[in-house]
Amino acid sequence: MKFRLATVAWSVIYLLLLLTLLTPLKIITVFLLIVPGAVLFSSLHFKGFLIHVMPALLILALLDVYSLLLAIYFLIPSMLMGRIYKKGGSSFQALMTGMGVILGELLAVLFIATYSFGFDLSQFLRDQAAITENVVQQILSANPMLSGTNWTAEDTQQLGTMLIGRVPYVLIVTSFLLAVITHALVRPALNSLDVPVRKMKPAREWRLPRALIWYYLLAIVIEWIASSSNGSWIQMVSISMLPLVHACFTIQTIGFVYFWMHSRKMSSVIALLLSLVVLIVPPLRIIGIIDLAFPLREAITRSKK
Numbered sequence: 001m002k003f004r005l006a007t008v009a010w011s012v013i014y015l016l017l018l019l020t021l022l023t024p025l026k027i028i029t030v031f032l033l034i035v036p037g038a039v040l041f042s043s044l045h046f047k048g049f050l051i052h053v054m055p056a057l058l059i060l061a062l063l064d065v066y067s068l069l070l071a072i073y074f075l076i077p078s079m080l081m082g083r084i085y086k087k088g089g090s091s092f093q094a095l096m097t098g099m100g101v102i103l104g105e106l107l108a109v110l111f112i113a114t115y116s117f118g119f120d121l122s123q124f125l126r127d128q129a130a131i132t133e134n135v136v137q138q139i140l141s142a143n144p145m146l147s148g149t150n151w152t153a154e155d156t157q158q159l160g161t162m163l164i165g166r167v168p169y170v171l172i173v174t175s176f177l178l179a180v181i182t183h184a185l186v187r188p189a190l191n192s193l194d195v196p197v198r199k200m201k202p203a204r205e206w207r208l209p210r211a212l213i214w215y216y217l218l219a220i221v222i223e224w225i226a227s228s229s230n231g232s233w234i235q236m237v238s239i240s241m242l243p244l245v246h247a248c249f250t251i252q253t254i255g256f257v258y259f260w261m262h263s264r265k266m267s268s269v270i271a272l273l274l275s276l277v278v279l280i281v282p283p284l285r286i287i288g289i290i291d292l293a294f295p296l297r298e299a300i301t302r303s304k305k
Contacts, residue, residue, distance in 0.1 A: 006193055007043060007052060010036050015056035021067040033071070034098070034182040037078025039189045042085040049079075073109075077101040081182060085190060091183060091200040096208075098179035099172075103244065106171050121167065129160035168243045203271070204262045206255030208248055210292055216245050252288030253278050259297055 014036035020029040041049050053075070061068040077098050084094040113119035187197045219241040254275045261271035278284045290296055 007040060007048075010039050010189075011052040011056060014040070014053060015059060018056055018060045018067070018071050019063075021060070021070060022064055030070075030074075031178060031181050032185070033074040034078045034081070034178060035185045035189070037075050038082040038085065038182055038186045039193070041079050041082025042186070042190055043193050043195050073105060076105065077178075077182075081179075081186070085186065085195070085197055088196070088198060090198050091187070092206065095179050095183055098182055099175045102175040102178050103171060106175065125163040125167070126160040129157075129163060172244055172247065203255055203258035203275075206251060206258070208252050208292065212245065212248055212252075213289070213292055215241075216249075216289070219245050246282065246285055249285040249288035249292075250278060250282070252291055253285050254288075256287055256291045256296065260300065263300055 017029050017033055017036065020026050037053060040052050044052065057068060057071060057075075060071055080101050081094050081098045084090075084097055110119075110121060114121070190197050222241060257274045257278065258268070258271045261268065261274070278287075
């Protein structure tokens with residue numbers, strides 16, 4: 001009975017979160033929308049999951065069908081992360097899956113907006129830079145103390161270029177943040193429902209799939225295609241995919257650093273300091289590429305024997 005009441009409580013929480021999409025609170029609650037779906041999918045059979053979430057979705061659809069699309073958007077990573085928890089997958093796998101799915105959905109939305117509605121993200125950001133120029137000019141002209149300060153057309157162009165360049169990092173950080181918040185809340189919730197969730201592997205065991213090498217090559221090809229294309233979407237995929245793959249290689253490098261320090265029985269503090277160096281010096285991610293492409297860790301283990 002306790003388990004049943006708990007899942008009903010989570011379906012009520014889900015409904016309340018969905019209703020906040022109709023209010024200004026959605027700016028905050030949108031970061032929590034994946035949590036109830038992941039908890040319910042992990043703790044129930046698929047039929048029971050539908051019984052719990054469908055009434056909430058129907059109520060939202062009656063109030064605002066456009067908000068329903070947003071709810072479905074977040075329900076997809078809920079189900080995929082929940083599936084990993086249900087099957088006893090690792091926390092790291094759940095995090096990476098959630099982050100990848102959310103990022104993929106963001107790119108899919110951008111694709112639809114670009115080719116179905118004619119939305120040009122690059123031009124939109126340049127327009128925002130132009131609006132910023134007007135605001136700054138008004139501030140400068142209204143304050144005599146700033147009369148010697150000028151905002152030029154070159155400054156506006158640089159601002160627009162900077163905004164466009166920051167888009168992939170914003171997409172990646174947003175996806176990662178949503179996945180981390182979800183995992184941080186889902187894990188204790190599932191433990192309270194007697195659904196075991198595996199702890200995060202120690203850093204020395206962090207190993208990404210070797211297929212990441214092929215994704216890296218694919219990202220290079222997409223970048224080459226994007227350089228000769230005027231399409232906003234393909235350019236956005238290019239500048240988003242490479243930083244994501246680079247981030248994965250950085251994670252792999254940090255995992256190797258911890259493995260190396262552990263194999264030499266050195267302090268984890270040294271591993272932490274070296275990991276910070278890896279984050280500060282991006283080219284060091286080549287170690288992660290080598291670790292993925294070749295059995296580097298196995299070679300270290302054999303050499304010790």
